[in-house]
Amino acid sequence: xxxxxTTFWAEYGSILLTGIRDTFIMVGISTLFAYLLGLPLGVAxxxxxxxxxxPNHLLYRLLDWIVNVGRSLPFIILMIAIMPLTKLIxxxxxxxxxxxxxxxxxxxxxxxxxxxTALSEVDAGVIEAAQSMGAxxxxxxxxxxxxxxxxxxxxxxxxxxxxxxxxxxxxxTVGAGGLGDIAIQYGHNxxxxxxxxxxxxxxxxxxxxxxxxxxxxxRSIDKRLDQSAKGHKAFDLLARFAHTK
Amino acid sequence: xxxxxxxxxxxxxxxxxxxxxxxxxxxxxxxxxQGEIFGIIGLSGxxxxxxxxxxxxxxxxxxxxxxxxxxxxxxxxxxxDNKDEKVVFxxxxxLRLVRRSITMIFxxxxxxxxxxxxxNVCFPMELSGVTAAKAKKRALELLEIVxxxxxxxxxxxxxxxxQKQRVAIARALATDPKVLLCDEATSALDPTTxxxxxxxxxxxxxxxxxxxVVITHQMSVIEEICSRVAILDGGVxxxxxxxxxxxxxxxxxxxxxxxxxxxxxxxxxxAGTRAVRVAFNGGTAYQPLIASLAIDCGVKVNILGADTxxxxxxxxxxxxxxxxxxxxxxxxxxxxxxxxxxVSAEEVEYHG
Numbered sequence: 001x002x003x004x005x006t007t008f009w010a011e012y013g014s015i016l017l018t019g020i021r022d023t024f025i026m027v028g029i030s031t032l033f034a035y036l037l038g039l040p041l042g043v044a045x046x047x048x049x050x051x052x053x054x055p056n057h058l059l060y061r062l063l064d065w066i067v068n069v070g071r072s073l074p075f076i077i078l079m080i081a082i083m084p085l086t087k088l089i090x091x092x093x094x095x096x097x098x099x100x101x102x103x104x105x106x107x108x109x110x111x112x113x114x115x116x117t118a119l120s121e122v123d124a125g126v127i128e129a130a131q132s133m134g135a136x137x138x139x140x141x142x143x144x145x146x147x148x149x150x151x152x153x154x155x156x157x158x159x160x161x162x163x164x165x166x167x168x169x170x171x172x173t174v175g176a177g178g179l180g181d182i183a184i185q186y187g188h189n190x191x192x193x194x195x196x197x198x199x200x201x202x203x204x205x206x207x208x209x210x211x212x213x214x215x216x217x218x219r220s221i222d223k224r225l226d227q228s229a230k231g232h233k234a235f236d237l238l239a240r241f242a243h244t245k
Numbered sequence: 246x247x248x249x250x251x252x253x254x255x256x257x258x259x260x261x262x263x264x265x266x267x268x269x270x271x272x273x274x275x276x277x278x279q280g281e282i283f284g285i286i287g288l289s290g291x292x293x294x295x296x297x298x299x300x301x302x303x304x305x306x307x308x309x310x311x312x313x314x315x316x317x318x319x320x321x322x323x324x325x326d327n328k329d330e331k332v333v334f335x336x337x338x339x340l341r342l343v344r345r346s347i348t349m350i351f352x353x354x355x356x357x358x359x360x361x362x363x364x365n366v367c368f369p370m371e372l373s374g375v376t377a378a379k380a381k382k383r384a385l386e387l388l389e390i391v392x393x394x395x396x397x398x399x400x401x402x403x404x405x406x407x408q409k410q411r412v413a414i415a416r417a418l419a420t421d422p423k424v425l426l427c428d429e430a431t432s433a434l435d436p437t438t439x440x441x442x443x444x445x446x447x448x449x450x451x452x453x454x455x456x457x458v459v460i461t462h463q464m465s466v467i468e469e470i471c472s473r474v475a476i477l478d479g480g481v482x483x484x485x486x487x488x489x490x491x492x493x494x495x496x497x498x499x500x501x502x503x504x505x506x507x508x509x510x511x512x513x514x515x516a517g518t519r520a521v522r523v524a525f526n527g528g529t530a531y532q533p534l535i536a537s538l539a540i541d542c543g544v545k546v547n548i549l550g551a552d553t554x555x556x557x558x559x560x561x562x563x564x565x566x567x568x569x570x571x572x573x574x575x576x577x578x579x580x581x582x583x584x585x586x587x588v589s590a591e592e593v594e595y596h597g
Contacts, residue, residue, distance in 0.1 A: 129355035134344035
């Protein structure tokens with residue numbers, strides 16, 4: 001067994017490490033840009049909706065439609081469809097760079113919906129109270145909507161990152177690099193199942209870790225929960241994870 | 246007579262249009278004076294929450310004039326191209342400034358759940374650009390006033406309903422408002438907590454001189470702290486005046502329903518019951534009317550229902566008395582009651 005690990009690592013170690021690095025780069029940069037676009041879009045949806053604080057029927061309908069269209073295209077189709085755009089923006093259709101554009105385009109509407117849902121949970125009465133105190137629209141967004149929805153936004157963040165991670169694996173099928181690419185090239189094309197399984201196990205651990213971390217973060221920043229119960233729950237979760245490793 | 250702080254003239258508010266339009270408020274005229282505690286009472290759906298929201302333009306009136314502290318928030322203007330008048334509003338910028346001097350508390354408290362008590366009270370000062378150090382100092386003073394200085398570091402989720410409303414009151418006072426609007430502020434609280442919040446409002450009114458506008462469906466709240474009251478019924482003001490006048494002489498159905506909620510009704514008694522409705526109009530405390538009737542006339546009457554209350558040591562309310570079957574005795578009893586001071590009687594009959 002030990003021998004197998006040594007030879008396996010000697011042969012595929014650097015490939016896997018590169019794949020992991022590429023996956024982290026793609027997920028990290030795509031998430032960053034998708035939030036830079038998706039967060040304002042989600043805020044705009046909340047503000048312009050019929051009962052929002054800046055209702056604007058036309059704008060809302062337009063943004064809502066864009067988000068729906070973006071959400072209804074399967075990632076793999078979208079990726080191929082926007083290849084000319086990708087080339088225009090980053091100069092290449094493939095590799096890590098080529099994957100980031102479709103990842104951002106695909107994740108932005110997803111994140112916009114997530115943000116919209118998180119913000120819609122903020123009590124309308126609290127928004128009205130802020131208005132009654134003379135808060136401007138910007139102040140309401142910055143000082144009420146975003147801070148009050150922070151725990152939900154963090155939980156949404158975990159879902160977004162995991163979704164983008166899944167997309168990167170798909171991007172691998174068209175030469176994007178990263179773990180998905182390795183799984184296809186070595187696991188599928190060459191039939192080296194050990195590599196396939198290592199990537200699968202690594203992805204499972206990664207998703208679990210992200211979810212756990214974000215759950216814990218959301219819970220520890222949420223002041224709506226009773227403080228003592230909160231500590232207890234987080235501890236429970238960690239303890240459970242320790243047992244199932 | 247003190248100066249007006251809120252004037253409302255010919256205000257209407259209609260939701261929707263065409264056939265589905267709902268006329269929430271119709272031709273409302275109010276004049277709330279500086280330093281008073283003014284009550285607006287009505288059953289749910291009467292339009293009171295809409296009316297109070299027209300005072301700070303959280304709701305924009307369909308037409309009419311709203312003046313707060315001498316500043317017009319909405320007014321009617323003749324249109325250049327035709328003869329019709331149209332409602333015009335103060336600019337957003339100016340409105341935000343006005344809102345610092347007419348603040349509000351709510352039934353559901355509406356505190357920021359992710360901020361500490363201290364940061365909640367600092368919030369309106371943050372909005373208006375007060376420095377953090379100054380805001381904190383003022384917030385701590387306000388928390389002292391509402392008796393929650395020791396909860397400054399707590400989060401709203403850790404407070405009781407009454408404590409949350411005290412924080413909301415401290416927050417509403419942070420910008421030194423001239424008017425405090427209270428929208429069903431005690432409706433979510435138990436009677437003891439309600440009494441303490443009302444006492445606090447009364448105290449703040451006296452000490453700080455802040456005008457308080459109280460919206461409620463509970464007559465007991467009006468009775469407890471208000472000097473004047475308007476009764477809102479189906480979007481119109483049915484009656485307005487001094488609380489004791491309205492109590493002693495509710496002249497409209499809407500007023501009677503509110504003053505004597507579930508008050509004795511003949512409809513509950515068998516057909517043929519002869520009854521008399523006796524109204525106490527502020528005689529010195531409770532005269533032992535029924536006992537003296539039995540002793541002086543030897544007539545025994547049956548109390549079918551009663552709803553009386555004590556306002557400033559005077560008795561107000563109604564009592565429904567079942568008269569004896571014997572017509573002579575009934576007439577004697579009626580005459581005796583009518584002869585009393587500050588009591589009026591009206592014979593009612595149940596027609597099954």
